[in-house]
Amino acid sequence: MSNNALSNCADCPVHNLGNLKKLGVNMSNFDFAIALAGNPNTGKSTVFNYLTGLKQHTGNWPGKTVTRAEGGFEFNGKRFKLVDLPGTYSLLSTSTDEEIARDFILFGQPDVTVIVVDATRIERNLNLVIQILEITDRAIVCLNLMDEAKRNGIQIDDRILSKELGIPVIPTAARQGEGMTELTKMIFDVASGNFICKPHRIKSSSKELNAAIDVLIKEISAEFPNLPNTRWVALRLLEGDQSIIDAIRSGELGNIKGINTIEQSQLVIS
Amino acid sequence: MTDPLIALIAGILIIGFLSYIFWPNFGLSDKLKRWTQDTERVQIEDALKHLYDCEYRNISCTINSIAGNLSINADRAAKLVSRLEALGLLAIQGEVLQLTAQGRSYALRIIRVHRLWERYLADETSTKELDWHDIAEKQEHLFTPEQADKLAAQIGNPVYDPHGDPIPSSKGDLPTKKGKPLNEMLPGEFANIIHIEDEPPAIYSQILAQGLYPGMQIRVLEVSDKRIKFEANGEECVLSPIIAKNITVGIIQLEKQVEGKYKVLSSLKVGEKGTVLGIAKALRGQQRRRLMDLGIVPGTEIEAQLESLNRDPVAYKVRGAVIAIRKQQADRIYLESKESEKG
Amino acid sequence: MNNHNVNREAILAAANNLRWEVGENLHDTLMESIYENATAIARKAVIYPDKKPAFSFDRTLDKILTSKYFGFPLMLLILGAVFWVTIEGANIPSGLIASLLVDTLHPLLKNFTNSFMPWWLSGVLIDGAYLAMAWVVSVMLPPMAIFFPVYTLLEDFGYLPRVAFNMDPLYKKVGAHGKQALTMAMGFGCNAAGIVATRVIDSPREKLIAIITNNFSLCNGRWPTQILISTIFIGGIAPAYLTGLVSAAAVVFVAILGITFSLVVSWILSKTILRGEASAFSLELPPYRPPRILQTLYTSLIDRTIFVLWRAVIFAVPAGMVIWLAANITIDGVSIANHFINWANPFALIFGLNGVILLAYIIAIPANEIVIPTVLMLTVANLGLSSVGAGSGVMFELDSVADTASILHAGGWTLLTGINLMLFSLLHNPCSTTIYTIYKETKSVKWTLISTLLPIAMGFSVTFFVTQIWRLVVGS
Ligand SMILES: Nc1nc2c(ncn2[C@@H]2O[C@H](COP(=O)(O)OP(=O)(O)OP(=O)(O)O)[C@@H](O)[C@H]2O)c(=O)[nH]1
Numbered sequence A: 001m002s003n004n005a006l007s008n009c010a011d012c013p014v015h016n017l018g019n020l021k022k023l024g025v026n027m028s029n030f031d032f033a034i035a036l037a038g039n040p041n042t043g044k045s046t047v048f049n050y051l052t053g054l055k056q057h058t059g060n061w062p063g064k065t066v067t068r069a070e071g072g073f074e075f076n077g078k079r080f081k082l083v084d085l086p087g088t089y090s091l092l093s094t095s096t097d098e099e100i101a102r103d104f105i106l107f108g109q110p111d112v113t114v115i116v117v118d119a120t121r122i123e124r125n126l127n128l129v130i131q132i133l134e135i136t137d138r139a140i141v142c143l144n145l146m147d148e149a150k151r152n153g154i155q156i157d158d159r160i161l162s163k164e165l166g167i168p169v170i171p172t173a174a175r176q177g178e179g180m181t182e183l184t185k186m187i188f189d190v191a192s193g194n195f196i197c198k199p200h201r202i203k204s205s206s207k208e209l210n211a212a213i214d215v216l217i218k219e220i221s222a223e224f225p226n227l228p229n230t231r232w233v234a235l236r237l238l239e240g241d242q243s244i245i246d247a248i249r250s251g252e253l254g255n256i257k258g259i260n261t262i263e264q265s266q267l268v269i270s
Numbered sequence B: 001m002t003d004p005l006i007a008l009i010a011g012i013l014i015i016g017f018l019s020y021i022f023w024p025n026f027g028l029s030d031k032l033k034r035w036t037q038d039t040e041r042v043q044i045e046d047a048l049k050h051l052y053d054c055e056y057r058n059i060s061c062t063i064n065s066i067a068g069n070l071s072i073n074a075d076r077a078a079k080l081v082s083r084l085e086a087l088g089l090l091a092i093q094g095e096v097l098q099l100t101a102q103g104r105s106y107a108l109r110i111i112r113v114h115r116l117w118e119r120y121l122a123d124e125t126s127t128k129e130l131d132w133h134d135i136a137e138k139q140e141h142l143f144t145p146e147q148a149d150k151l152a153a154q155i156g157n158p159v160y161d162p163h164g165d166p167i168p169s170s171k172g173d174l175p176t177k178k179g180k181p182l183n184e185m186l187p188g189e190f191a192n193i194i195h196i197e198d199e200p201p202a203i204y205s206q207i208l209a210q211g212l213y214p215g216m217q218i219r220v221l222e223v224s225d226k227r228i229k230f231e232a233n234g235e236e237c238v239l240s241p242i243i244a245k246n247i248t249v250g251i252i253q254l255e256k257q258v259e260g261k262y263k264v265l266s267s268l269k270v271g272e273k274g275t276v277l278g279i280a281k282a283l284r285g286q287q288r289r290r291l292m293d294l295g296i297v298p299g300t301e302i303e304a305q306l307e308s309l310n311r312d313p314v315a316y317k318v319r320g321a322v323i324a325i326r327k328q329q330a331d332r333i334y335l336e337s338k339e340s341e342k343g
Numbered sequence C: 001m002n003n004h005n006v007n008r009e010a011i012l013a014a015a016n017n018l019r020w021e022v023g024e025n026l027h028d029t030l031m032e033s034i035y036e037n038a039t040a041i042a043r044k045a046v047i048y049p050d051k052k053p054a055f056s057f058d059r060t061l062d063k064i065l066t067s068k069y070f071g072f073p074l075m076l077l078i079l080g081a082v083f084w085v086t087i088e089g090a091n092i093p094s095g096l097i098a099s100l101l102v103d104t105l106h107p108l109l110k111n112f113t114n115s116f117m118p119w120w121l122s123g124v125l126i127d128g129a130y131l132a133m134a135w136v137v138s139v140m141l142p143p144m145a146i147f148f149p150v151y152t153l154l155e156d157f158g159y160l161p162r163v164a165f166n167m168d169p170l171y172k173k174v175g176a177h178g179k180q181a182l183t184m185a186m187g188f189g190c191n192a193a194g195i196v197a198t199r200v201i202d203s204p205r206e207k208l209i210a211i212i213t214n215n216f217s218l219c220n221g222r223w224p225t226q227i228l229i230s231t232i233f234i235g236g237i238a239p240a241y242l243t244g245l246v247s248a249a250a251v252v253f254v255a256i257l258g259i260t261f262s263l264v265v266s267w268i269l270s271k272t273i274l275r276g277e278a279s280a281f282s283l284e285l286p287p288y289r290p291p292r293i294l295q296t297l298y299t300s301l302i303d304r305t306i307f308v309l310w311r312a313v314i315f316a317v318p319a320g321m322v323i324w325l326a327a328n329i330t331i332d333g334v335s336i337a338n339h340f341i342n343w344a345n346p347f348a349l350i351f352g353l354n355g356v357i358l359l360a361y362i363i364a365i366p367a368n369e370i371v372i373p374t375v376l377m378l379t380v381a382n383l384g385l386s387s388v389g390a391g392s393g394v395m396f397e398l399d400s401v402a403d404t405a406s407i408l409h410a411g412g413w414t415l416l417t418g419i420n421l422m423l424f425s426l427l428h429n430p431c432s433t434t435i436y437t438i439y440k441e442t443k444s445v446k447w448t449l450i451s452t453l454l455p456i457a458m459g460f461s462v463t464f465f466v467t468q469i470w471r472l473v474v475g476s
């Protein structure tokens, strides 16, 4: 995978961290908006601080960040706005912190969503990754806390993981700054369209559920043909999500446009 | 300076007096509020609900049944009925009272608020189950439709109340009654009688003779070509299939009777492992969603790891993470019984 | 457009009908599918170690920190140690800063400004604004520069969730949420931050309880008061070598009293206006992580301490001006401040406080940090003590605790006044920032009012009973 990512970017300037410029709170004229999502206490704010040079509070307990924070950085001449979101276990429940994260990923339409994943609790974290992949095509998994995973003897094949999820996976240890160069590069590549994702979609074995979703998908795509995540909207409607209902009523949903719909995407991942 | 003793006594008296007035629910100010509440509106709305209930269950409704339902005397009930008619909410056809379209939509509005409130109380508030109905009964008279919509949005626009009854949509839609004839049920199934056909009268009277009425809960014991045996209110009834065909029932999914048979999570001692079988239906709303978010779904391996005082809460190892859960929830998470082993 | 509306409503109606059909199990089914997917992916990509290590540091430490016998004592010990380190460590730097900013700089500034300003302008600016600021800096900076780093180290290590785990049985008993312990812990830093942290609580009822009771955790703006008063009045009774320990114990006692009040109030709330039983609680206990000491020191000093200090200074400057004006504008030959103090004194005495304290708390609504400076300044102005300080409305040098003590004693303060001030400092309305934050979080005037008025009502009741019982037992 990493080979491909590089070859995709053969004409890019040489990558190194020297190209990273921390911009702090300066986010004027940014080219791309990047969201940092993930389970609580996985190191989102640590990644955020590393890239922006800001001092967002971090703490070793779930729920440290409850409001969203923004900062900027520059890489390869492009300016990025980075948004640190509150940690969430899921996007399907209905609590305040989750709404902040969910609304930003869906309606804020970041150019790339970086999902910070705790390498020592992969399955639980994948739950959220899978949900986010229903909403957006452009995502990167930042497989953080690799130092702890190694210490606990957990081996993770990031290539397989990447292949299964259909998006790039970058192993990191944010506290030590390891893997940050690769992460920045990948953010750049996905944001500028050098790397095209083909995200995993939920496969459900429930016939009842699938049938209901199919009915709704048909109705929704007739009204909102450009929507990139119709299936997810259908799911949320079935769960009675008010902000989706409002977005349908007001037509705001029509503003969400997919850039890499699956039809256009060529398979990039080896 | 005053004598401290006198000051103390005065202080205690003042606090006692203030709490006598302002103590929530029992205090004078709340009592006063209750007395001055608009009783007429409450009665009108209660009567409408009763009328709608009759209509839904397909039984006829009279002044007497209203009096009984609202526990008022027949005189008052008669006055109430004529008031309802004057308001255009009700049409009187001889003995039988019928809701007008306007009355029906009014009734549905009240029912919507009532069921929404029950759902809200059940999912979000940890109010005791016994209190749900009474609180909802009060709120249904206070809420405007707009407030109801807001509440609904806040709790994810539920479509069923915690008792399994459908919640009318804000436009007053209800799902068409689902149900099947009693004779098509299988042994062991639970059901509610939702409808008894009153034609032909001969069969109808036979059904009534058995003491059956809509809303009654039954459990089927035996089904054959010749007869259907079932239990209703603790008594056994037997009907022939031809008669049973005239009774429509709705199957209810009673929660799996797991207690006793299966292990619960809270029974794990520190160091013991188990596999999750499921979460009881009694854990609803946010609580249930949270547990699932954390990875507690059927098939998950789980191990007790740390105990707090009195073993409540206990921290469990779930999918790599250590998660503390209160006993109250752990009691309602079922484990596969055979696979438990010392870890 | 109209056509669109029809279509959209049709989608929503279709969804509603389908929901009646698929029933209530939808969410369960969905989550199960997602986890099935997740498990399948993880099975391919992750290899877990075959055997668990025989010894796990985390587990062993958890067993100790949450054990039946050591859990609570360790919590107390850690809390006590944090306060003790703060009190002992802050003493000398506080004096140094005060002597620099007040003893040395103040006369210089005063002389300088007097040379070209009218007396009242230099009074407002130097004796009012500057001195208030200097005072706040010298009382607040040293304790915070010690407390915040120590506290952040604990937080980074992962101790807070264990506290919540230990405390949950208590919170459950009173119908509250175990994560309330986390928000209370945040409240020790700043109540406004504690209020925002209540977002981690899912249940709206329990969240409200946490918001209303957050004020009972002693925020950093209030410990200068606690520390100073307990050093003077309580530590003062003990032999000199124990002063530090005894005053730390007194502060810890007040902090614990605050936690107790929060539990009692939570219980009353869940029996009355926020009726309900404790609901679900799930809390992830993260692994312990060795804190990065240097980085923590740097961030909590530069970031937190300076930030909080800045806020205190911003509030102190106008308050200092107000105090100076109140002490120097006279009606019928008596200053406005004295009018109020004399008027409020009889009322305040019932609660074992005095008019000065009440006025100080009114002036200090924007920020608790300035209570002590205000109290001292008003006492001096009220007594007309001309030997100390530079006249009415001047917050003067207090480089030694003994000086402060002598002024307060001269103002008629007793041990009872000290105790009541400590209690009242724990139990009074939240500062204006916190009130605003409560409003933003609850979006309700009613709950904001309740959170504001409840503690102050409790403060008056508690000090009233303490005073009257004291007088009954000890005599006055
Ligand atoms: N060992 C190690 N620790 C890390 C790493 N990244 C972050 N941490 C630590 O993990 C803890 C949580 O980090 P945060 O950045 O606050 O996590 P978060 O995802 O923002 O958490 P919430 O705001 O609660 O959602 C902190 O104590 C960090 O120091 C890492 O790569 N290795």
Ligand SMILES: [Mg+2]
Pocket: A044, A045, A046, A057, A058, A064, A065, A084, A085, A087
């Ligand atoms: Mg964070």
